[in-house]
Structures are given as structure tokens and as C-alpha cells.
Amino acid sequence: MIQIESLLSARLFLAPRLSGGHIYFVSNLSGRLSLYAMEARAGGSVPKPVLPPEIALQNPELISAATCFIPSPSSAKCC
Numbered sequence: 746m747i748q749i750e751s752l753l754s755a756r757l758f759l760a761p762r763l764s765g766g767h768i769y770f771v772s773n774l775s776g777r778l779s780l781y782a783m784e785a786r787a788g789g790s791v792p793k794p795v796l797p798p799e800i801a802l803q804n805p806e807l808i809s810a811a812t813c814f815i816p817s818p819s820s821a822k823c824c
Contacts, residue, residue, distance in 0.1 A: 757771070757773045759771040763785055767782045768782065768784075768785045769795070770782075770792075771802060774792060775798065777801040778803070779798075780794070780796050780802065782795050
């Protein structure tokens with residue numbers, strides 16, 4: 746069950762990376778940290794999750810944002 750606090754909190758957009766025409770970033774859009782991707786085009790696009798919903802990333806204070814992930818265009822199947 747989703748707690749109301751997660752809906753009221755400000756969303757994080759951490760460690761953006763541009764690769765293969767997509768922007769990859771870490772966010773808590775779903776209430777827990779996960780990896781998202783969106784098309785890098787004029788007008789923007791909708792963020793789509795890269796990881797399955799049952800996988801959550803560690804707290805950003807525990808990991809370095811610079812080494813959190815390295816996008817590879819061949820491994821992204823979300824967009």
C-alpha cells in the first residue's frame with residue numbers, strides 16, 4: 746500500500762545521462778528510487794522505467810551518483 750507521504754514529497758531527478766538519443770536518470774517517481782529513460786527530443790517525452798517494478802536502487806546518500814549507472818544504448822529496451 747502506498748503511503749500518503751510518498752505522494753506529497755518532491756520528486757528527485759538524479760544523475761542524468763544522455764546516451765543513444767535517450768536521457769537516463771534516477772528518480773523516485775514510483776515512490777522508490779529506480780532508473781528511468783525518456784527520449785531526448787524537442788517537446789520532451791514521458792519517462793519510462795528501465796528496471797522491473799520490484800527492483801529499487803539504494804539511497805542516493807549511500808552511493809555515488811557518478812557511478813550509479815552507465816547507460817548503454819544496446820541494453821535499453823524501454824523506449
